[in-house]
């Protein structure tokens with residue numbers, strides 16, 4: 001976007017170049033091409049003068065593993081370049097990023113507005129953990145800006161939403177969301193895990209802070225756990241100080257795996273966008289499918305907003321089959337390519353019924369109250385061949 005500093009004069013590099021090169025010094029330890037894993041818990045000082053220079057900020061260097069690691073810094077700079085962010089901080093998981101950031105930004109008596117179709121653990125953290133520390137929470141329907149504005153109080157500090165949301169892929173008008181935050185002097189946060197910075201960069205629309213579960217698309221291979229917070233140096237620094245206390249740091253090896261996964265980030269997301277679009281179109285035309293929730297379909301609510309603010313529509317296709325919980329299970333069990341597992345975003349297609357995964361312990365009635373239907377299936381589309389995935393789904397729907 002126009003106000004991005006790296007845009008001035010120089011040619012702005014695309015997401016594929018950034019995912020391969022950003023954050024990596026041209027010259028690395030031992031002349032290695034790959035980023036070394038600096039597997040250390042602590043760092044040495046030559047003498048007490050260097051220690052003094054460090055604490056008085058005359059020099060920039062590492063100190064102790066809980067405050068950062070050189071492998072982690074490379075991954076952070078890569079993500080900051082991809083999301084057009086001033087600063088990025090990595091954590092041991094997406095939830096570690098979310099909980100630490102909210103602990104840093106909220107105090108007793110503060111109030112948070114969160115949208116309803118959001119990651120279950122985020123809402124649980126707000127409603128049961130932070131609530132015990134005297135923080136109040138209002139939940140409003142995703143995309144209902146009137147309800148959001150009505151919920152804002154003098155004590156409101158944070159507006160938090162996902163876009164697209166989990167599992168219904170609801171799209172939030174990010175410009176409007178950011179504007180409401182600015183007008184009420186409330187920080188706006190988007191959990192952009194589903195979109196990834198390839199498809200959408202919320203900071204460019206004026207949102208204050210972005211969360212990602214890097215366990216999903218950013219890592220992309222279902223072999224690491226990490227989380228990221230991105231935003232202004234000012235905001236991220238406050239969260240960094242809290243991380244130094246809470247300790248949910250990313251391991252150097254996980255940071256390396258993330259760098260490795262990010263090399264193919266743009267390629268993977270392009271493929272997953274295309275595969276998901278093809279699958280969504282196939283499902284929408286299928287007689288045994290009642291409804292498809294995918295922002296790339298012209299029939300989808302807020303498709304126009306999605307087109308305006310996203311480059312692609314992501315790799316998660318959620319759909320409702322004709323029938324009940326058991327029919328949906330039969331479809332899932334009849335699929336031969338996607339594996340049944342929680343999570344999303346990796347190269348392997350995964351399939352699940354939200355009613356039997358994230359919401360298992362609730363009754364059908366309780367699930368309906370939080371909007372989770374029994375006939376719902378969430379398909380996280382991988383990088384396999386679209387034709388194979390569609391033939392597999394067609395056969396599964398036939399057999400079920």
Ligand SMILES: *Cc1c(COP(=O)(O)O)cnc(C)c1O
Pocket residue numbers: 093094095096119162166191193194213214215216225226227
């Ligand atoms: C998975 C996920 C999280 C939590 O991330 P972890 O890495 O599993 O801790 C948060 N938000 C969304 C939208 C997610 O999909």
